[in-house]
Amino acid sequence: MGSSPVDPVSLTDLERRFTERMRDVTLVGxxxxxxxxxxxxxxxxxxxxxxxxVDDDLxxxxxxxxxxxxxxxxVVPLRWIGDTPMLMMTDASLPGMGRFTVRLFFYEDRxxxxxQHGETGGLMxxxxxxxARK
Numbered sequence: 001m002g003s004s005p006v007d008p009v010s011l012t013d014l015e016r017r018f019t020e021r022m023r024d025v026t027l028v029g030x031x032x033x034x035x036x037x038x039x040x041x042x043x044x045x046x047x048x049x050x051x052x053x054v055d056d057d058l059x060x061x062x063x064x065x066x067x068x069x070x071x072x073x074x075v076v077p078l079r080w081i082g083d084t085p086m087l088m089m090t091d092a093s094l095p096g097m098g099r100f101t102v103r104l105f106f107y108e109d110r111x112x113x114x115x116q117h118g119e120t121g122g123l124m125x126x127x128x129x130x131x132a133r134k
């Protein structure tokens with residue numbers, strides 16, 4: 001598995017725009033839990049510092065985890081369906097969080113998908129919002 005970013009010159013136009021769009025952003029949305037559809041969806045936030053392609057279908061998301069603000073690099077499979085990037089994890093381990101199966105697509109300023117953590121799963125969706133540049 002690659003750990004160094006691929007040469008930015010080799011990125012396609014779509015890949016380059018995705019890396020630029022996902023720099024210093026927060027995914028702000030909500031998620032549901034299967035079997036609890038009658039409840040209000042729960043609020044969700046994921047701070048993303050950057051995204052880099054590290055191999056053919058592998059991308060490193062540098063995400064801020066927890067309230068301490070530590071940045072954790074997470075390498076995940078991401079594939080392109082036409083002009084749409086889709087994160088595709090199957091029973092993947094996330095540091096300090098456990099194992100997840102996720103299908104999450106990004107389009108313009110929105111994201112949506114499904115998630116599964118053990119016996120619990122549901123839907124998630126929201127907006128990609130810019131954070132103040134540091």
